[in-house]
Amino acid sequence: MKKILQILNLKTYFFAVDEKSNKEIILKAVDDVSLDVYEDEILGIVGESGSGKTVTAQSIMQLIPEPSGKIVSGEIFYKREDVLKKHGEELRKIRGKDIAYIFQETYSSLNPVLTIEEQICEVITTHLDKSYDEARQISVDLLISMGIKDAKDRIKDYPHQFSGGMRQRIALAMALAAKPSLLIADEPTTMLDVTIQKQILDLLLSIKKNKQLTSVIFITHNLGLVSKYCDRVAVMYAGKIQEVSSVSEIMKTPLHPYTKGLLSASAFLKDKDNKVYTIPGNTPSLKELPRGCKFCNRCSEAFDKCFISEPDLIEINPNHFVRCHLYQETNINE
Amino acid sequence: MSKNKSNINSLFHKRWSKFKLHKRGFYSLFVILVLYALSFLLPFIVNKDPLIIKYNGNYYFPVFKYYSAATFNVQSNSEANYRKLKQTIDEKNKDNFVLMPLYPYGPNENLLDELNSMPPNPPAKNNWFGTDDRGRDVFARVLYGFNISVSFGLLVTLFSFMLGTLAGALSGFYGGKTDMFFQRAVEIWSALPFLYLIIILSSFITPGFSLLTFILVLLNWVGITLYVRGEVLREKAKEYVFAAYVSGSSKFRIITRHILPNSISPIVTFAPFAVVGNIALLVALDFLGFGLQPPTASWGQLIQQGMSYPTLDRWWLIIIPLIFQFITLILIVFVGEGFRDAFDSKQYSRLK
Numbered sequence: 001m002k003k004i005l006q007i008l009n010l011k012t013y014f015f016a017v018d019e020k021s022n023k024e025i026i027l028k029a030v031d032d033v034s035l036d037v038y039e040d041e042i043l044g045i046v047g048e049s050g051s052g053k054t055v056t057a058q059s060i061m062q063l064i065p066e067p068s069g070k071i072v073s074g075e076i077f078y079k080r081e082d083v084l085k086k087h088g089e090e091l092r093k094i095r096g097k098d099i100a101y102i103f104q105e106t107y108s109s110l111n112p113v114l115t116i117e118e119q120i121c122e123v124i125t126t127h128l129d130k131s132y133d134e135a136r137q138i139s140v141d142l143l144i145s146m147g148i149k150d151a152k153d154r155i156k157d158y159p160h161q162f163s164g165g166m167r168q169r170i171a172l173a174m175a176l177a178a179k180p181s182l183l184i185a186d187e188p189t190t191m192l193d194v195t196i197q198k199q200i201l202d203l204l205l206s207i208k209k210n211k212q213l214t215s216v217i218f219i220t221h222n223l224g225l226v227s228k229y230c231d232r233v234a235v236m237y238a239g240k241i242q243e244v245s246s247v248s249e250i251m252k253t254p255l256h257p258y259t260k261g262l263l264s265a266s267a268f269l270k271d272k273d274n275k276v277y278t279i280p281g282n283t284p285s286l287k288e289l290p291r292g293c294k295f296c297n298r299c300s301e302a303f304d305k306c307f308i309s310e311p312d313l314i315e316i317n318p319n320h321f322v323r324c325h326l327y328q329e330t331n332i333n334e
Numbered sequence: 335m336s337k338n339k340s341n342i343n344s345l346f347h348k349r350w351s352k353f354k355l356h357k358r359g360f361y362s363l364f365v366i367l368v369l370y371a372l373s374f375l376l377p378f379i380v381n382k383d384p385l386i387i388k389y390n391g392n393y394y395f396p397v398f399k400y401y402s403a404a405t406f407n408v409q410s411n412s413e414a415n416y417r418k419l420k421q422t423i424d425e426k427n428k429d430n431f432v433l434m435p436l437y438p439y440g441p442n443e444n445l446l447d448e449l450n451s452m453p454p455n456p457p458a459k460n461n462w463f464g465t466d467d468r469g470r471d472v473f474a475r476v477l478y479g480f481n482i483s484v485s486f487g488l489l490v491t492l493f494s495f496m497l498g499t500l501a502g503a504l505s506g507f508y509g510g511k512t513d514m515f516f517q518r519a520v521e522i523w524s525a526l527p528f529l530y531l532i533i534i535l536s537s538f539i540t541p542g543f544s545l546l547t548f549i550l551v552l553l554n555w556v557g558i559t560l561y562v563r564g565e566v567l568r569e570k571a572k573e574y575v576f577a578a579y580v581s582g583s584s585k586f587r588i589i590t591r592h593i594l595p596n597s598i599s600p601i602v603t604f605a606p607f608a609v610v611g612n613i614a615l616l617v618a619l620d621f622l623g624f625g626l627q628p629p630t631a632s633w634g635q636l637i638q639q640g641m642s643y644p645t646l647d648r649w650w651l652i653i654i655p656l657i658f659q660f661i662t663l664i665l666i667v668f669v670g671e672g673f674r675d676a677f678d679s680k681q682y683s684r685l686k
Contacts, residue, residue, distance in 0.1 A: 061580050067510055096582035109573040113345055113595045122591075123581040158344055174581060 003077075004182055004215050005037040005060070005099075010074035012052075012059045015067070018287070027286040029055040029069070031239040034313075037182065042208060042216040044230035044247070046223055046262065048283045052239040053219045057184045059084075060217075061101055062091060078182070097127040100175035104187040106167040110159035110174075116143075117155040120174050127178035142173045147203060165196035169203070176207065181214040187221070201229050223266050227251050235259050238284060238294035241313060245320040255322040257299045293325065301326060352676040359672015362665040366484075373481035380474045382440035384416045386433045389423075397435075417448075437462075439471035441478040441631040454639065457650055464650045467639050470629075472650060476658050478631035482543070484662065487613040489547050491605055494554035499594070499601060501555065502562025507570055507589055513563070520556045528553040536624040543626060546619075550612065558604060565597035572596075599677040606670030610663050617659055633659050 012030035017023070030052045037043050045053040058064055059071050060083065076083050083094055095101075103109040111119060117139060124135035136155070143151035146169040159167060168188060175183060185204065189197035207213055218230055226233050226247060233250055235243040235258065243256040254260045261279040281298040290296050296306040305325050313323040354360050378385060383396040389406055396416065403410035406419055420432035439445070439461065446469045449455055453469035463472035505516035535541070535549060569575065570593055578588050619625030620634025621641075628635065633655035640651030 063576060063579060092582040092584060094582075095580050099580075101577075101580035103573045103577060105573045109577045111574040111578070111592050111596070114591070115344075122578075122583065122587075126582050171577070174577070178581070 001038040001040075003036050004039045004079065005217075006075075006077040007033060007035040007056070007060070008075045008077070009034055010056065010059055010076065011072040012055050012064055012069060012074075013072050014069040014286075025287060028239050028289075029286060030059060033074075033236075033239075033241055035234055035241060035244070037215050037217060038232075039214050041231040042205075042218055042229060044226035044233040045217060045219045045236060046221060046226055046233055047236035048221060050283045050286070051236040053236050054186055055239075056236070057101070057186050057217060057219055060184060061095060061099065063101075093127070096123055096175075096180065097178045098180055099182045099184065100178070100180040101184045102168070102171045102175045102186065102188050104190050106164045106171065106191055109171050110167055112159055115156050115158055116162075116170055120155075120170075120177050123174055123177040139173070139177065142177060143170070146170070146173045147199070148173075164192055165200065168192060168196075168200050172200070172203070172207075176212060179212070182217070183213050183215075184217045184219070186219045188218075189225075190220070197225075201225065205229055223262050235262065238289055239286065240294060240323065241321075242295070242324070243320075243322045244313075245317075245322075249317070249320055255316060255320070255327060256295075256324050257301045257326075258295050261298075261300075293323075349676045353672050356672035356675050358668045359670075359675070362668035363672065366662070366665045366669065369480070370484050373477065373484070376477055376481060377435075379435050380437040380439065380441075380477055381435045382416060382438060382443045383413075384420070384432045384434045384438075387416075387419075387431070389430050391429070437473065439474045441470065441474040442629045443470060443474075445469045445471065454648055454651060463654050466636060466651060467648075472636065472654060475631040475636060476633065476655055479633045479636070479655065480658060480662060482626070482631060483613045483616055483633060483659075484609075486543070486547060486616050487609040487666075490550045490554060490612040491608045493547070493551040495558050495601055495605060495608070497551060497555035498558035499562045502559035503566050503589055503594060503597070505559065506563040506566030507585075507593065509567070516559070516563075520559055524556045526553070532619065533622075533624050540627050541625075543630070546616075546626060550615070554608075554612070557608070558601065561600035561604065562597055565600060566593055569593045569596045603670070603674045603677050606666050606673060610666050610670070613659070613663060613666075617655075 010030055010033045011028070014027040014029050016025055016027060018025045033052070033056055035043075035045075035056075045056065047053045055064070055069075059074075060076055062071070062084065064071055071084060074084065078094065078098060083091070083099075086094060110116075114122075117136060120139040120142065121132055121135040124130055124138055125132060128135075130138065140151045140155055143155060148154060148166065148169055154162075159170070162170065172188075183204075188204070189200050192200065204216065204218075208216055218226070220226060223233075230247050232244070232246050234241050235250075235256065237258050243250065243254070243259045245255075250259060251263070254263055258279070261277070264277040265279060279298055280300075284290065284294065284297070290307065292308050292310055293299070293302070293306045294310070296302045299306065303325070311323050311325045311328050313321050314328060315321050316327050372379075377383075377397055381397065385395070385397055387394040387396060387406070394401055394405070396413070400413065403412065403414040406414050408414040408419060416432060416434065417438050420434055420438075423430045423432055445461070445465060446453070448460075449465065449469055453465045454467045455461065455465045455469075457464040457472075461471045461473065463476060466472055466475065501516055501520070505513045531553065532549060539545070541549060575588060575592055578592050583592070616625055616632075617634040617637070620632040621638045622634075623638065625634055626632050636651050636655045640648040646652070
């Protein structure tokens, strides 16, 4: 399979000043992440809040607010070109044209003072060589294919006249307007209720099937959605990738204790007392991460070594990577 | 059809219809706009030059064109006194006629040879609001002064808001060092004692209308920057701005098309009050003698003439410009009040 996007050793740090000691501290929001996105797949990135999944996605688009945050090192290849080396005009040509992005917040991701038409046409006229009238026709067709049936009348409406689900459809139309090949969907359905969530994701799936998009990066904290819609999944924790595998394999044989925890915490899996399992403790603050494995102090299977050194991401089965001392046999034998 | 529908629903229309509900503000805006528009027609309403003269079979239009006095067989070095010309022509009652404006006195015209006593003269039948100390008609001067004051207030506000919005937007959008630089510059700039600065400047240049506007713009622009900066800081972190970034919009387009239209409320809300402030400032500067140079018709100069006399004998020179100023300013304040209420988002959510 061909890679459409290749993230190599990405490090995105945020810089803050500690209030107590008045020293500058570095928050490693994304710490040495390497990840491939193949053509014709939906890749899920799963993790709790603060695990670095959104920052990873924003790094691809260079949306990290400087000077508080910075992509310290790493390369992101999109079709053999390092997008992190692109700036200004070159970068604008990639944003929206090659890689599109949709946001979690349906209520604020559309400009309140512009009509839907103006916003979608802006994307089209920026990237494609179309007149405004052509762009309007494309927008109407696009909105209809997104499930807004009376698009011809409603295209002159303002965002506040649409419901949350409709807005996400519009945001999706806007993202697809310039015919990108990769879509990054950053928790696109978190703000929506479950029925709408299903509609939007089914829509996303059908868009991919119709070859309007080559690949999708789907960021979520819901493993249930991943199991249903994704082909592959990357589990992130504390800025690092803990496990990468195909969805079918991870559902059958999760390796990392964190993945196991996430799976058993999913609402559809209840234990014999009819209680939902929870992973003990909270997501650690990036300020005070444990020295060894980042998950060690919440892990039920942790042993001495976990508190001392951090494991590497190793390939256990073909295309199944995990970062856990349990599986690093060479290390245990030492 | 669909176009109308969307217009009703735009935020602008929401605010406009809310403004219309604010009766006092809405009618004040209407009145002030009509008066201001009419004030540009003053040369046809209040002027010493007739609209049309028919003299010996020819038509003349002195409002538009200068004719030497000899054209009408009048002995004078410059233009004929058309009021006298009208009298003589009316007496002879030939085919000739002179059509004077409604109020036949000009703002800068010296009436010394028509007045019976030394100017300033109190209100009389011919000169409704009397004359000033150089024998010029106060009614005409006050009306022309209205046009100048409002134009001045609007222009200073417009340009200083443009400059201030630009600075505020850049400062808020780029943040960091740019912001730091702009903010310190604004602080230093706003600490300048600017009345003194104008007084000093006026001592070696005599500012005309455009130069005075320019100077006041330079001194006035800082006020709005802080508000615009605040709005931009808030708006630029919203997701629609990110969405504009990720769809490949340029920074310029993001500022002008996405951020600024959403940061418009402080600009519109403050504008009428800024106009009020600038008009009052012009009157004050004129009163002190550092404003527009004579013979420009100005309220401040009239008040100064009235006040320079120890008693209140010249009351009409003080009262009349003050009444005009008061009415003008209060109308604009009402407009500002209406704008403020229309842009007040808190009222949207009031339960009834």
